[in-house]
Amino acid sequence: MTTVYLLTLALLGIGAAASLYRVARGPSMLDRAVALDVFTSLSMCGVGAFAVIRNDYSDLPILLVLSLLGFVGSVSLARFFADRTGNPGRTGDSGQAGDPGRAESRAEEGPR
Amino acid sequence: MRALDVAAGACLLTGAVLALSAGVGLVRFRTTLERMHAGTKPQVLGVLLVLLAMWLHRPTWSDAGPLLLVGLSQVVTVSVAAYMVARAAYPRQSSDDDTGPPSDE
Numbered sequence: 001m002t003t004v005y006l007l008t009l010a011l012l013g014i015g016a017a018a019s020l021y022r023v024a025r026g027p028s029m030l031d032r033a034v035a036l037d038v039f040t041s042l043s044m045c046g047v048g049a050f051a052v053i054r055n056d057y058s059d060l061p062i063l064l065v066l067s068l069l070g071f072v073g074s075v076s077l078a079r080f081f082a083d084r085t086g087n088p089g090r091t092g093d094s095g096q097a098g099d100p101g102r103a104e105s106r107a108e109e110g111p112r
Numbered sequence: 113m114r115a116l117d118v119a120a121g122a123c124l125l126t127g128a129v130l131a132l133s134a135g136v137g138l139v140r141f142r143t144t145l146e147r148m149h150a151g152t153k154p155q156v157l158g159v160l161l162v163l164l165a166m167w168l169h170r171p172t173w174s175d176a177g178p179l180l181l182v183g184l185s186q187v188v189t190v191s192v193a194a195y196m197v198a199r200a201a202y203p204r205q206s207s208d209d210d211t212g213p214p215s216d217e
Contacts, residue, residue, distance in 0.1 A: 001117065001121060004121040004124065005121075007128070008124050008125055008127075008128040011125075011128035011131065012128050012131055012132070014132055014135065015128075015131045015133075015135030015136075016135065018132075018136055018139045019134075019135050019138050021139055022138045022147070028204075030200055031147055034138070034148050034151045034197060035138055035147075035151070037151065037152075037190070038134055038155055041131070041134075041155045041156070041158070041186070042131050042134075044182075045128065045159055045162045048159075048162040048163060048165070048166050049124060049128070049162060052120065052124060052169045055169075055170075057175055060175070060178040060182070061178075063163075063178075063182045064181060067182055067185045067189060070189070070193070071185075071189035071192065071193050075193050077197075078199070078200045079196065079200075082196075
């Protein structure tokens with residue numbers, strides 16, 4: 001049974017490393033949103049696996065919080081980067097610093 | 113109890129393999145929509161299998177309630193989040209696809 005547990009943790013670690021690689025390398029911010037969602041779900045799997053291994057189920061609220069946290073993070077990133085449809089990755093990465101100011105100025109320009 | 117432990121270990125291992133497949137698909141696929149396709153479905157199934165393994169490890173009703181709540185919220189929220197991401201990702205990708213001349217299709 002220890003082998004099964006170790007193999008489970010190893011597979012989850014490899015999956016988390018792959019999703020973190022996509023977070024670091026993602027061409028657009030939506031890729032990073034998807035990868036962060038996957039990483040949150042992977043940490044949920046890790047918390048569940050540790051709860052089974054240690055036979056201690058006091059971590060159950062953490063699972064609920066992580067689920068809602070991944071939902072809010074992914075939806076807010078998707079809403080925030082929804083209106084930049086004109087430059088699909090050609091003018092460089094669209095997720096650098098200074099973007100909130102640009103988004104606000106664009107929102108202010110809208111009604112004029 | 114022994115058979116339940118074996119089933120819990122099998123569910124845990126299958127869930128980990130599905131989570132690994134989600135990570136590998138996230139790295140290997142090329143566009144955002146393909147990555148989203150890889151990142152939602154095996155991921156949700158992996159989480160549900162891990163929750164099932166948790167319940168099989170300790171099959172009591174007091175643990176089944178929070179586990180069901182977590183699984184239900186995961187199914188609902190991941191589908192909604194994937195819808196939002198796809199709605200944001202589809203225009204740029206489709207405009208990218210439509211600019212070029214028609215290929216072999």
